[in-house]
Amino acid sequence: MKKNIILGLAITAAMFSTTVSASTLEDVKKAGVLKCGVTTGLAGFSSPDKDGNWTGLDVDTCRAVAAAVLGDAKKVKFNPLTAKERFTALQSGEIDMLSRNTTWTLTRDASLGLNFAGVNYYDGQGFMVSKKLGVKSAKELDGAAVCIQAGTTTELNLADYFKSNNMKFKAITFDTSDQTIKGFEAGRCDMLTSDQSQLYALRIKLAKPDDAVVLPEVISKEPLGPVVRQGDDQWFNIVKWSLNAMINAEEMGVTKDNVKEMKKSKDPAIGRLMGGQGEKLGLDDAWSYNIISQVGNYGEIFEKNVGKGSPLKIERGLNALWNKGGIMYAPPIR
Amino acid sequence: MYITDKILPELPAPSSSKGVLHWLKTNLFSSPVNILITFLGLFLIYKIVPPAIQWAFIDATWVADTREECLGEGKGACWAYISNRFGQVMYGFYPPEEYWRPNLAGILLILLTSLLFIKQMPKKVWIGAFILLVFPFIAYFLIHGGSFGLSEVGTDKWGGLMLTLIISLVGIAAALPLGIILALGRRSTMPVVKSICVIFIEFWRGVPLITVLFMASVMLPLFLPEGSDFDKLARAMIGIILFQAAYVAEVVRGGLQAIPKGQYEASVAMGLSYWKSMNLIILPQALKLVIPGLVNTFIALFKDTTLVLIIGLFDLLAIIENVLGSDSSWLGFFTEGLVFAAFVFWIFCFSMSRYSMALERKLDTGHKH
Numbered sequence: 096m097k098k099n100i101i102l103g104l105a106i107t108a109a110m111f112s113t114t115v116s117a118s119t120l121e122d123v124k125k126a127g128v129l130k131c132g133v134t135t136g137l138a139g140f141s142s143p144d145k146d147g148n149w150t151g152l153d154v155d156t157c158r159a160v161a162a163a164v165l166g167d168a169k170k171v172k173f174n175p176l177t178a179k180e181r182f183t184a185l186q187s188g189e190i191d192m193l194s195r196n197t198t199w200t201l202t203r204d205a206s207l208g209l210n211f212a213g214v215n216y217y218d219g220q221g222f223m224v225s226k227k228l229g230v231k232s233a234k235e236l237d238g239a240a241v242c243i244q245a246g247t248t249t250e251l252n253l254a255d256y257f258k259s260n261n262m263k264f265k266a267i268t269f270d271t272s273d274q275t276i277k278g279f280e281a282g283r284c285d286m287l288t289s290d291q292s293q294l295y296a297l298r299i300k301l302a303k304p305d306d307a308v309v310l311p312e313v314i315s316k317e318p319l320g321p322v323v324r325q326g327d328d329q330w331f332n333i334v335k336w337s338l339n340a341m342i343n344a345e346e347m348g349v350t351k352d353n354v355k356e357m358k359k360s361k362d363p364a365i366g367r368l369m370g371g372q373g374e375k376l377g378l379d380d381a382w383s384y385n386i387i388s389q390v391g392n393y394g395e396i397f398e399k400n401v402g403k404g405s406p407l408k409i410e411r412g413l414n415a416l417w418n419k420g421g422i423m424y425a426p427p428i429r
Numbered sequence: 430m431y432i433t434d435k436i437l438p439e440l441p442a443p444s445s446s447k448g449v450l451h452w453l454k455t456n457l458f459s460s461p462v463n464i465l466i467t468f469l470g471l472f473l474i475y476k477i478v479p480p481a482i483q484w485a486f487i488d489a490t491w492v493a494d495t496r497e498e499c500l501g502e503g504k505g506a507c508w509a510y511i512s513n514r515f516g517q518v519m520y521g522f523y524p525p526e527e528y529w530r531p532n533l534a535g536i537l538l539i540l541l542t543s544l545l546f547i548k549q550m551p552k553k554v555w556i557g558a559f560i561l562l563v564f565p566f567i568a569y570f571l572i573h574g575g576s577f578g579l580s581e582v583g584t585d586k587w588g589g590l591m592l593t594l595i596i597s598l599v600g601i602a603a604a605l606p607l608g609i610i611l612a613l614g615r616r617s618t619m620p621v622v623k624s625i626c627v628i629f630i631e632f633w634r635g636v637p638l639i640t641v642l643f644m645a646s647v648m649l650p651l652f653l654p655e656g657s658d659f660d661k662l663a664r665a666m667i668g669i670i671l672f673q674a675a676y677v678a679e680v681v682r683g684g685l686q687a688i689p690k691g692q693y694e695a696s697v698a699m700g701l702s703y704w705k706s707m708n709l710i711i712l713p714q715a716l717k718l719v720i721p722g723l724v725n726t727f728i729a730l731f732k733d734t735t736l737v738l739i740i741g742l743f744d745l746l747a748i749i750e751n752v753l754g755s756d757s758s759w760l761g762f763f764t765e766g767l768v769f770a771a772f773v774f775w776i777f778c779f780s781m782s783r784y785s786m787a788l789e790r791k792l793d794t795g796h797k798h
Binding site: 135136138139142143144145147172174175176177183186187188189273296299300301302405406407 | 496500513514517521522524585586643646647648650651653738739740741743747750751752754755756757758760761763
């Protein structure tokens with residue numbers, strides 16, 4: 096009996112030591128599939144389509160990493176996670192990376208044993224009002240009734256914003272975003288507040304979407320991005336530079352369609368994007384080519400999933416490139 | 430004085446105590462308060478039912494390729510929202526060309542159980558044992574595949590109504606025997622057995638199912654060696670079975686307590702062993718008594734399966750709310766989705782309760798008041 100216990104402990108210890116010593120990159124290569132945590136369904140960011148294939152901006156971020164590491168953007172196993180589960184799933188090794196509409200904050204970055212590998216969407220809390228009100232700015236809304244989802248940080252942000260502007264508001268809370276928009280539609284409040292990326296999706300749910308407008312004010316910073324476990328710098332670099340490669344590709348005008356011709360380009364910056372850097376990341380030299388040819392550049396995935404090419408029609412805004420009025424900026428590949 | 434030596438024939442009841450009018454009078458208009466309530470009820474029905482029928486059937490859009498076809502003045506429910514992705518609503522992300530596998534498993538189960546309903550069927554016990562002990566493996570091999578030339582379909586692809594049914598059927602089938610054993614254990618005179626059962630039951634009854642699922646999904650992997658991939662559905666299922674067994678145990682214990690002491694003593698006096706007396710005398714009576722309570726817990730379990738969304742499994746409701754609801758080209762039809770889900774759940778729960786009533790009537794031996 097005692098022998099058995101010792102044997103069991105030894106086996107457990109051996110399992111621990113083998114799995115811990117292996118790097119995430121090796122694990123992914125060995126499994127032949129990238130395990131990526133996404134939402135359980137969020138329009139434009141991660142949502143399964145009619146055939147059960149996941150689509151969305153967060154999903155394409157996962158696909159880019161799979162294309163870089165495994166050479167095939169389809170080799171991803173999507174693991175739908177709720178907000179509460181997401182960090183433990185990453186910590187416990189159930190997933191290799193998390194791309195789940197997750198806001199980058201100091202607490203999360205510093206105290207959860209995680210690393211944020213960049214930003215794939217700059218979000219922020221915004222307002223939607225009925226067009227009939229004729230309001231141009233949230234500052235004109237002193238004393239307004241606001242529809243809001245209960246138990247979210249949006250509630251706190253809203254209170255801060257109105258307090259700092261010396262205005263009063265009446266919060267009308269709902270349990271889910273669907274109820275919130277119904278309340279807004281029924282005229283129970285003058286305005287609705289939520290993350291801007293969600294406001295557009297909510298607006299479509301109205302019977303007459305054109306009757307509502309999204310105000311320009313953004314009252315909080317919500318940079319969303321992919322997350323990896325702390326302590327595996329090689330993997331951290333791979334995820335970070337997969338995202339950066341997409342942003343750089345947009346900046347250089349390399350798209351899914353022209354990537355083949357661009358490979359012959361004489362521009363040294365494009366040349367560096369196309370090859371010669373893979374080894375430093377521990378990847379195949381075609382890593383970035385695979386990303387762009389299979390997934391596309393950042394602008395393409397943005398427009399396809401949430402922008403002009405999608406029913407959401409979200410403006411680029413903050414997410415435009417730094418040289419086009421936004422703040423989307425990636426360090427150079429060299 | 431009127432004397433007769435024959436029994437007079439029965440006269441029909443006076444018209445004031447039969448017929449529609451009489452029924453209306455005694456049931457709906459018997460007092461001013463009842464008259465008021467009747468009219469209020471009629472008014473509510475008038476206000477609710479015709480618009481609901483108008484919305485759900487008359488103005489509804491049944492077939493549509495785009496969201497726009499469902500919108501517009503005077504358009505009612507958009508059932509195309511459900512029917513366009515009906516496969517996913519039923520089977521989740523199960524590959525469509527393999528739908529025959531869960532279908533076959535379902536048909537097999539229905540055939541096997543219907544054998545049990547044939548009165549003259551011999552060896553019913555064996556059929557029952559086959560359904561409980563062998564069929565789950567057949568179903569698993571069919572649905573999961575990976576051997577006998579069937580392609581593997583991982584549990585992460587299971588979903589929709591299929592997942593709801595799998596979780597609740599497995600939960601019910603496994604929790605019932607476990608619950609009976611726990612109930613017997615709790616009434617045992619052996620202190621160790623008794624205290625183990627009491628602790629088990631009180632522990633699982635004391636925590637909400639959502640916590641159990643959360644522990645199974647989030648906390649358990651932290652204790653397991655890193656990278657070990659213990660199936661999420663299996664984890665959830667074990668949690669549900671243990672949770673449900675504790676509830677079943679308490680229901681069954683209620684039945685055991687209701688059996689008169691004489692029955693226990695009589696079975697001992699007959700020289701029956703403990704298990705024989707339980708199997709032949711006590712349990713058949715006790716279980717019959719607690720059918721309503723058992724079905725109650727099973728219906729509750731069936732509805733509780735919707736909680737599995739919090740660990741990222743897509744049951745019927747989750748597919749409708751999260752998967753269909755997040756399709757950016759079909760936004761804004763959550764009412765239709767919820768109505769459909771409610772309808773499906775109602776059908777299943779209602780049939781369960783009707784079945785339990787039929788079972789009670791069939792097993793009735795005249796002890797009921």
